Amino acid sequence: MLKLKYKHFFLLPGLIVLVAIIIFPLLFTVRVSFSSWDVVKPGLDWLGGKNYVRLFHDLRFWEALSRLSMMAVGSVLIQYMLGFALALLVWRDVILKRFVRVLFLVPMMTTPVIMSVIWRTILHESLGPANDIVRLFGFEPLTWLSTGGMSMISVILVEVWQWTPFMFLLLLAGLLSLPNEPYMAAAIDGAGPVRTFFSVTFPLMAPISIGAILIRLIEASKLMETVYVLTSGGPGTATETSSYYIYIRGLRDYQIGYAASLSLIYLVIMIISLTIIAKVLTYKIARD
Amino acid sequence: MKTTYLLFKYLAILLWSSFVALPFLWALTTSFKTANGVTGGATYIPWLQYKPSLEGWKVLVRTGGQGIDIVAPYISSAVVTLSASLISLALGTLAAYGLSRFRFRLGFVKNSDITFFFISQRIMPPIVLAIPFFLMLQFLGLLDSIAGLILVYVALLLPIATWVMVDFFNNVPPQVDEMAMIDGCNPIGAFVRVILPNSLPGIAVAGLFCLIFGWNDFFFAFTLTFTKTQLLPVAVVALNSSVTPWWSLSASALVSVAPLVIIAFFVERFLSSGNMAGAIR
Numbered sequence: 001m002l003k004l005k006y007k008h009f010f011l012l013p014g015l016i017v018l019v020a021i022i023i024f025p026l027l028f029t030v031r032v033s034f035s036s037w038d039v040v041k042p043g044l045d046w047l048g049g050k051n052y053v054r055l056f057h058d059l060r061f062w063e064a065l066s067r068l069s070m071m072a073v074g075s076v077l078i079q080y081m082l083g084f085a086l087a088l089l090v091w092r093d094v095i096l097k098r099f100v101r102v103l104f105l106v107p108m109m110t111t112p113v114i115m116s117v118i119w120r121t122i123l124h125e126s127l128g129p130a131n132d133i134v135r136l137f138g139f140e141p142l143t144w145l146s147t148g149g150m151s152m153i154s155v156i157l158v159e160v161w162q163w164t165p166f167m168f169l170l171l172l173a174g175l176l177s178l179p180n181e182p183y184m185a186a187a188i189d190g191a192g193p194v195r196t197f198f199s200v201t202f203p204l205m206a207p208i209s210i211g212a213i214l215i216r217l218i219e220a221s222k223l224m225e226t227v228y229v230l231t232s233g234g235p236g237t238a239t240e241t242s243s244y245y246i247y248i249r250g251l252r253d254y255q256i257g258y259a260a261s262l263s264l265i266y267l268v269i270m271i272i273s274l275t276i277i278a279k280v281l282t283y284k285i286a287r288d
Numbered sequence: 289m290k291t292t293y294l295l296f297k298y299l300a301i302l303l304w305s306s307f308v309a310l311p312f313l314w315a316l317t318t319s320f321k322t323a324n325g326v327t328g329g330a331t332y333i334p335w336l337q338y339k340p341s342l343e344g345w346k347v348l349v350r351t352g353g354q355g356i357d358i359v360a361p362y363i364s365s366a367v368v369t370l371s372a373s374l375i376s377l378a379l380g381t382l383a384a385y386g387l388s389r390f391r392f393r394l395g396f397v398k399n400s401d402i403t404f405f406f407i408s409q410r411i412m413p414p415i416v417l418a419i420p421f422f423l424m425l426q427f428l429g430l431l432d433s434i435a436g437l438i439l440v441y442v443a444l445l446l447p448i449a450t451w452v453m454v455d456f457f458n459n460v461p462p463q464v465d466e467m468a469m470i471d472g473c474n475p476i477g478a479f480v481r482v483i484l485p486n487s488l489p490g491i492a493v494a495g496l497f498c499l500i501f502g503w504n505d506f507f508f509a510f511t512l513t514f515t516k517t518q519l520l521p522v523a524v525v526a527l528n529s530s531v532t533p534w535w536s537l538s539a540s541a542l543v544s545v546a547p548l549v550i551i552a553f554f555v556e557r558f559l560s561s562g563n564m565a566g567a568i569r
Contacts, residue, residue: 006475010386014379014446015402021443022409025420032419086304089297102556103305109548113506113521114541117528118311121318121537129314129330161307222413225506229525243415250419251511263416271411 033261039254051261060237061245061262065269068241071152072220075159080213082160083167084205088197091175101172108165116229119158120145123230148238151231155239158226163219167212174208175201210281217277221270242266312542319344319538326534344535348543358540361523365503368434368519372441373449373498377491379442380449385479387450388457389465403454409447414507417443425512432516440508445498452497456490457483496555503548520544 036047055061090100107115122128123144131141144154182204186196224243227233233240233248246266250259317332318325325331325338334340348358386392387403421440422431430436460483468478509519518526524544527537 007386007390007392009476010382010390010479011392011402014383014406014450017379017442018406018409018446021439022412022417025417025424028423029416029420032423082304085300089301094301095298098556100301100305102553103308105556106549106552107308109500109552110545111504111506111521111524114524114544115311117525117537118315118541120528121534122311122314127326127329129310129332132330161311165308218411221411222415224413224415229528243413246415247418247511250415251422256419256423260419263413263419267413267416270413274411 029260029264032257033264035257037255037257037260042256047257051258052265054258055261055265058262060240061242063237064240064242064245065266067152067239068221068223068243069273071156071159071239071241072217072223075156075163076213076216076220078156078160079164079167079216080209082164083212084171084209086164086168087172087175088201091172104168105165107162108169110162112162113225113229115162116158116226119154119161120230123154145231146235148235151235151239155223155226155230158230159220159223162226163216167216170208170212170215171205174205174212178204210278213281214274214278218274221274315538315542318534319536319542321535323533341535344533344539347536348539356523356527356536356540358520358523358543361518361520362544364434364517365520368437368441368509369499369502371438372445372502373495375438375442376445376449376498377495380446380494381453381484381487381491384450384453385457385483387454389462389475403450406447406450406454409443410451418507418511421508421512432513434517436512437509437517437519440512441502441505444505444508445502448497448501449494452494453487453490456487456494460486492555496551499551500548 031044033051034047034049035044036050037043037045086104090097090104094100123130125131125141125144125146128144130144134140134142143150145151178201182200183196186200191199222243223241224247227239227241227244228247231239233244237245243266246259246262249255249262317334320334320340320342321331321338322341322343331337347356383406387399392399392402425431425433425436425440428436430439464486465475465478465483468482469475473481504521506521506525509522510525513519513522521544524537524540527540
């Protein structure tokens with residue numbers, strides 16, 4: 001009985017705080033999503049499932065969702081490949097090892113929105129250095145933020161700048177904790193560096209790779225701040241992500257009830273798809 | 289072969305370093321410009337291409353109507369981030385120790401489920417919580433206040449702190465606490481006198497993550513405050529419009545990201561040791 005009291009002393013304060021701050025608001029959102037709460041008539045009435053029916057026909061929401069999936073998966077894969085390559089570059093001896101490692105880590109320590117503001121000046125079509133660099137290589141200046149396809153690439157570029165360091169950090173930590181024996185065995189067998197990478201390093205790194213990719217996918221599925229600063233979802237709705245669309249509906253148009261139903265469906269879709277991705281990825285290594 | 293590889297390797301490192309450094313160097317040079325240095329197209333080298341001026345930096349600290357007030361948001365950001373980090377660390381360390389050392393059972397809910405509950409909060413997109421948080425703070429009368437933001441940030445940081453600490457405690461052998469308890473400590477005494485002093489490396493990593501996520505959050509600071517309280521990212525983004533002078537924008541951006549960049553140089557050894565790898569396995 002005494003032991004029971006002690007263990008609850010440890011767990012309960014944190015658990016209660018988290019439940020109180022997150023679960024109650026979430027349950028409240030469920031209730032709000034069945035109401036017509038908006039700027040004209042704020043309050044909890046009962047609308048039934050009308051918001052959910054409307055959402056089903058809301059093309060803009062589904063387009064934002066597919067756009068988000070493309071940008072999240074695309075940017076995370078690029079981050080993974082670059083992060084892995086960079087980790088391999090500085091894994092063994094490098095001149096100025098500490099300095100290079102810190103430099104590679106720095107972007108993830110900076111505030112995403114603030115750096116996006118700076119990126120917006122860099123990508124400015126006539127006054128920023130981005131087009132200077134493009135011209136240096138003999139190409140025509142690019143419309144970084146003013147055409148649909150390019151502005152999506154710009155968002156991905158900034159995301160890659162910001163978050164490749166996170167991949168780099170986890171993958172470097174993984175490389176540093178690898179055992180030595182398989183490498184000696186590979187060397188004895190006369191395997192070259194490419195062979196060693198594909199039959200030793202890559203398989204050994206599979207669990208940590210999956211962990212890193214999943215963490216990044218979870219974070220990338222919330223993508224909105226970079227978009228807000230760089231393009232405000234534009235031009236048109238070319239870079240509008242789910243979070244950003246819900247933000248516009250809820251906190252700008254003040255259609256609280258409808259936004260609540262959007263955000264719940266968004267959350268459910270995210271949980272389901274991330275779970276499927278996690279299962280598929282871990283199944284692959286379990287089988288190999 | 290070897291030389292080609294080395295050449296390629298350092299070329300790649302140089303290329304990526306330039307990409308990483310580009311926004312910082314650009315912001316640095318822009319912060320010393322005046323209108324002439326900006327509107328004629330991109331310029332890079334002071335004195336040669338434009339006449340440097342300290343105007344961008346001066347308006348940061350100038351008070352009254354003509355300056356941009358960055359000092360008050362800076363202090364608010366520091367207060368909110370530090371308080372929320374400390375609260376989250378305290379609650380998170382306790383909860384993590386409980387989860388790592390004792391068995392909890394409530395129906396079908398086990399320890400691993402509770403741990404997953406903590407971690408799973410990271411999946412929650414901020415926008416899903418923004419609307420209920422808004423209404424909750426309105427109800428509590430804490431909208432647009434430091435206290436309200438601290439409350440929300442604890443929800444944001446507590447899962448991170450708990451996650452890092454659970455992993456840390458799982459790697460501390462239970463014999464350590466048993467020894468302390470044999471010496472006559474109760475579980476709380478053992479925790480305070482023996483476990484806590486030996487957990488400083490873990491707490492440092494958890495604290496660092498709290499600082500990063502707290503200091504860098506924009507979304508909640510943006511949606512839950514209006515005029516009375518303003519955090520740093522909101523203040524800087526507010527300068528982001530076509531009429532804003534780029535020089536003061538750049539200067540304020542640099543001072544805003546400076547604290548964590550400086551910390552990065554001190555904690556590199558911590559972060560890129562093998563410790564991190566265990567956390568996500």
